[in-house]
Amino acid sequence: MDRHHVIIIGAGIVGVSCAHQLIQRGSRVTLIEAGPGPGVQGATAAGMGHIVVNDGEPEILKLCLRGREMWRQLLDENVGDRGYWNTGTLWLAEDEEQMHGLEGARDRLHSAGVDSHTVQASELFDLEPALNRDLAGGLRIPHDGVVYAPKVTARLLSQTTEVESRFGTRVTRVGDGLVTLEDGTEMKADAVVIASGISLLDNLAGEEDSPWKQNLKILPREGHLAITARGTGILRHHVVEAGYQKGAHGVVEEAVACAILPRPTDQLCLGSSRRPGRAGAVDPGVLKKVIDRCERFVPGVRRLPILRSWTGARAATMDGKPLIGPVPGWNRTWLVGGFEGLGITQAPAAAELLAQRIHAETCTLDAGPWDPGRMPALSAGGRSD
Ligand SMILES: Cc1cc2nc3c(=O)[nH]c(=O)nc-3n(C[C@H](O)[C@H](O)[C@H](O)COP(=O)(O)OP(=O)(O)OC[C@H]3O[C@@H](n4cnc5c(N)ncnc54)[C@H](O)[C@@H]3O)c2cc1C
Incomplete structure (x- = not known):
């Protein structure tokens, strides 16, 4: 047969x-x-290449969790850009209200079997000295990582x-x-x-x-990203602002949020934006907003040399x-x-x-x-x- x-x-x-x-x-x-x-x-x-399990719809969380588990089995750990780089994710709160939201996320993640813990402001800067000192704290998800897709x-x-x-x-x-x-x-x-x-x-x-x-x-959701030169790897975690999820759900409006991914090549990938219904060339105005938002969380990041910027279209369903x-x-x-x-x-x-x-x-x-x-x-x- x-x-x-x-x-x-x-x-x-x-x-x-x-x-x-x-x-x-x-x-x-x-x-x-x-x-x-x-x-x-x-x-x-x-894409950025963040392997991420975060608080959200339970079925989507399960798909991410299984995906992350499989990547960790499929790839060798911490072997440069051909493996799984176990950076962890650090979600960043700007104020007490966002910190409270991250505590709720931690509890829901725990009930779904996802390892995560909240981090107070003082510990945050021990973990990532380049972060802005006025942040209220964070949520660390230690087994998230980075792949170079x-x-x-x-x-x-x-x-x-x-x-x-x-x-x-x-x-x-x-x-x-x-x-x-x-x-x-x-x-x-x-x-x-x-x-x-x-x-x-x-x-x-x-x-x-x-x-x-x-x-x-299938609807396009455009995203802007930029990559810094080698020798700029000032972060160890993938850092994301806690408000990021809001923009991710947007339908009509443009949304910009800080998401910075460290690459094993000693570079930072800076993101990110969302513009529903389109997938065009780099818009310098949107890129500036992305980098300004990253600067809010990591002061000085806007002065790092940018090697390349680009857009990509996420494929979204209704x-x-x-x-x-x-x-x-x-x-x-x-x-x-x-x-x-x-x-x-x-x-x-x-x-x-x-x-x-x-x-x-x-x-x-x-x-x-x-x-x-x-x-x-x-x-x-x-x-x-
Ligand atoms: C800016 C941005 C940031 C992102 N960041 C992340 C992230 O950090 N983490 C994460 O998990 N995901 C991220 N994503 C999402 C992720 O990149 C995509 O969901 C994923 O790459 C989709 O993969 P795919 O194989 O389905 O599609 P694609 O990578 O688009 O592959 C489709 C392939 O099909 C081929 N093709 C199309 N039509 C035909 C045809 N008619 N005949 C033959 N071949 C055809 C294309 O050439 C292409 O190679 C991001 C996406 C974007 C745009």
């Missing part, structure tokens, strides 16, 4: 994670990517033997178990996995008028939850996307869930919340990196 064959569209961190999980279950995998290599374009190339994606693929990778090849149409390439070639498979990021729903054949497609859209499951009404074509600002964290867990469903195994996590056929929520949402 022929081996179970899966075509995966998209070699970002999610598509490659799916390849890894499916090969482990004995599938034959063909990976089709429009770009010249794995993880070199799309959100994987643009393009490198980790390439590494995972190189370790996943037997994948047939076709780079520089664009898919133009997807049917149920059927893929058409831009040169007109048609390919059939036992299963097709669409992991094409922001264009997740673009090529589905004959689905334009389906009610589920009208309601389950209800803020990813899509992991079959195209509604189809049996052989599966969606895995819509991770907004958490796709690097969640990629292995989402891939595991998808592979378990394709192979009709018992699932580690509940698949229900992510099913593309779920009742669409009509108010837009979304969540953060």
Whole structure:
């Protein structure tokens, strides 16, 4: 009998994670990517790389927690930009009210089994001497970390033997178990996995008028980031302001918040912004706001030399939850996307869930919340990196 064959569209961190999980279950995998290599374009190339478990919706927390656990198993710890750098996250409170909010987050995280502890102002500066002295305190989540997503994606693929990778090849149409390439070639498979990021729903054949497609859209949420020169690594933790979550839920307005990620290359990645409905070039005004916000928490950061700044588009769904499951009404074509600002964290867990469903195994996590056929929520949402 022929081996179970899966075509995966998209070699970002999610598509490659799916390849890894499916090969482990004995599938034959063909990976089709429009770009010249794995993880070199799309959100994987643009993201920060914070592996984060934070207070929020319980199902999303479980997906992040499983993702973080899997990254820590998959990658060697603290081995530069090809491993898992266990920086921890430090959420920063500007005043007592925010500190109170972080205490509530700590209690909810504890009940979900996540190690975390609050840090008083005096201890905060022992942990991170570069922080502003007027902060009220923080919440430390010690097992969060940092990965360099393009490198980790390439590494995972190189370790996943037997994948047939076709780079520089664009898919133009997807049917149920059927893929058409831009040169007109048609390919059939036992299963097709669409992991094409922001264009997740673009090529589905004959689905334009389906009610589920009208309601389950993929919306871009632009983010601005900048990277400092080497020798500027003045932080050990990934530091984020406590108010960050508010901006992450925004629908219409622009939101800017301090999120600074230390890289093992002795650099800092400065972020971040959110502008719903767009994905454009770097806007110097928005970038200045991002850096000013970082300056509020880490004085002097705006004087560090910036090597590069860029934007990326987070792929958000209407209800803020990813899509992991079959195209509604189809049996052989599966969606895995819509991770907004958490796709690097969640990629292995989402891939595991998808592979378990394709192979009709018992699932580690509940698949229900992510099913593309779920009742669409009509108010837009979304969540953060
Ligand atoms: C500014 C920013 C900061 C972020 N920070 C974080 C963070 O700190 N932590 C975190 O967990 N997440 C973060 N994210 C989110 C994370 O980067 C994404 O959720 C994740 O990378 C999505 O991966 P993906 O593989 O689904 O999509 P992508 O990386 O976009 O990959 C999709 C791939 O599909 C290919 N493709 C598309 N269409 C076709 C086609 N028709 N034919 C063939 N190939 C096709 C593309 O070329 C691309 O390579 C951030 C995102 C942004 C934009």
